[in-house]
Amino acid sequence: MIEALVARHAEDAAFYWSQLDGAIRSPTLRLDRLHHFNGLLDAHLDGLVVAGSQGWQPAMAALTRWKKPGEAFVCTWLAAQGTGRQRLDEVLEVAKVSPQNVLRGMISALAWLPPGCAAPVIGQWGHAAMVPVAQVAALRAVALIGPEAVAALGSPLPDFLVCADSHVRAAACRALAGGHHGATVAALRDALADADVAVRAEAAIALGKGQDAARALPVLLRCVIDQAHTCAAATGWHRMQAARRLDRWVRELAWLTPFGMPDTGAMLAILPPRTALTFALVHGDPSHLGFVARLAGEPEVSRYAGWVWQSLTGIDLAEAGLALPEPPPSALARDELITEARLDADNGLPQPDSAALSGHPASQSPVASHAGPVLLGRSLDRQHALDVLQGGPQALRLLAARTLGVTVRGPVHPQLAALGWMRAESAEGNR
Numbered sequence: 001m002i003e004a005l006v007a008r009h010a011e012d013a014a015f016y017w018s019q020l021d022g023a024i025r026s027p028t029l030r031l032d033r034l035h036h037f038n039g040l041l042d043a044h045l046d047g048l049v050v051a052g053s054q055g056w057q058p059a060m061a062a063l064t065r066w067k068k069p070g071e072a073f074v075c076t077w078l079a080a081q082g083t084g085r086q087r088l089d090e091v092l093e094v095a096k097v098s099p100q101n102v103l104r105g106m107i108s109a110l111a112w113l114p115p116g117c118a119a120p121v122i123g124q125w126g127h128a129a130m131v132p133v134a135q136v137a138a139l140r141a142v143a144l145i146g147p148e149a150v151a152a153l154g155s156p157l158p159d160f161l162v163c164a165d166s167h168v169r170a171a172a173c174r175a176l177a178g179g180h181h182g183a184t185v186a187a188l189r190d191a192l193a194d195a196d197v198a199v200r201a202e203a204a205i206a207l208g209k210g211q212d213a214a215r216a217l218p219v220l221l222r223c224v225i226d227q228a229h230t231c232a233a234a235t236g237w238h239r240m241q242a243a244r245r246l247d248r249w250v251r252e253l254a255w256l257t258p259f260g261m262p263d264t265g266a267m268l269a270i271l272p273p274r275t276a277l278t279f280a281l282v283h284g285d286p287s288h289l290g291f292v293a294r295l296a297g298e299p300e301v302s303r304y305a306g307w308v309w310q311s312l313t314g315i316d317l318a319e320a321g322l323a324l325p326e327p328p329p330s331a332l333a334r335d336e337l338i339t340e341a342r343l344d345a346d347n348g349l350p351q352p353d354s355a356a357l358s359g360h361p362a363s364q365s366p367v368a369s370h371a372g373p374v375l376l377g378r379s380l381d382r383q384h385a386l387d388v389l390q391g392g393p394q395a396l397r398l399l400a401a402r403t404l405g406v407t408v409r410g411p412v413h414p415q416l417a418a419l420g421w422m423r424a425e426s427a428e429g430n431r
Helices: 005-027 031-051 053-066 068-081 086-096 099-112 114-123 132-145 147-152 157-162 166-178 182-191 197-208 213-233 236-256 266-271 273-283 288-297 301-313 328-335 340-346 356-359 384-391 394-404 414-427
Strands: none
Touching: 005 031, 005 068, 005 340, 005 394, 031 053, 031 068, 031 414, 053 068, 053 086, 068 086, 068 099, 068 288, 068 301, 086 114, 086 132, 099 114, 099 132, 114 132, 114 147, 132 147, 132 157, 132 166, 157 166, 157 273, 166 182, 166 197, 166 236, 182 197, 197 213, 197 236, 213 236, 213 356, 236 273, 266 273, 266 288, 273 288, 288 356, 301 356, 301 414, 384 394, 384 414
């Protein structure tokens, strides 16, 4: 056994999972590259499995030292391979010390595992007697996997809604999304008045996915506004976490908001610019293209605004002459801060000509005949969603996946399989 090689497997597995996890909002990364990264991750995980106990040691040492989600993913995935409770307990010991650092990786690992490996862990951690961090991991994994995973929980799902820990209550609301029977709806309606903003937001999102959108919408909007203030006041790591939560809630708000609702423009005006642009993209209403074009003149969000405009209209900014020349590298070198605007540039988003965008016919007279959201200049119907799911960048695949009721998180192979049977089903329906 070559110890340095095994340690490299642990390090690289954590790295490639982080690449896949961070790519969920990428405007450039497509399915073929995701498949490539997925293959590299699988190869390193296989190397750790072959190494046995000597694979566990460097993986756990890295988690203990760094306490990062990538290392937590690797250790949780390995610990669930049927080797008993000891390794799972070791992961939990780290999670109890630094839950918000490692939970994301733990949850992803449970959703990444085959059902036969994930169910026992969900049953063990998803028990009312376990520590809150274990319960949250199990409940969030159930939310990712789907309703079929609810049966694996060690305690009844509604029991977690009355837990003293607000993180557990919020995770339970996530897991309850899609359960529309009377007891579930009543419990989620009660959670709309919870003292914790995250519980209220997740209850509203869960109800919005059922038949109670009218009740859920104003609650979620208030939570989004409160979270935007929290995000603006936070710094460093706390700001990153607050921004991640805000992004999720805004996307859910955009999906929940009825198409053509007259108050939507006023709502966009009170949201932070980047948040408002995300809403406009996900909501998919062409009538907001003028608003998006105006924000293309704001330096901190100009590139993102241009990309949103391009994603809604399907008009390539560079090809249509709507992009400005890039500044010379010497000018970029003076930008010493890692800002969101700088990251937009690093992602290859063009600098839009805001005046040209505002004067473009698509911004001045947007097509208003669409009955639902548009993406790339077309109604986001099933066929278009399938095309985007196969050929679009990950940020747009995320929107198409929501339309189709599938996920673009987790391993790529199930995504390819789902895409295959959906295309076959669509072809059969067109005959």
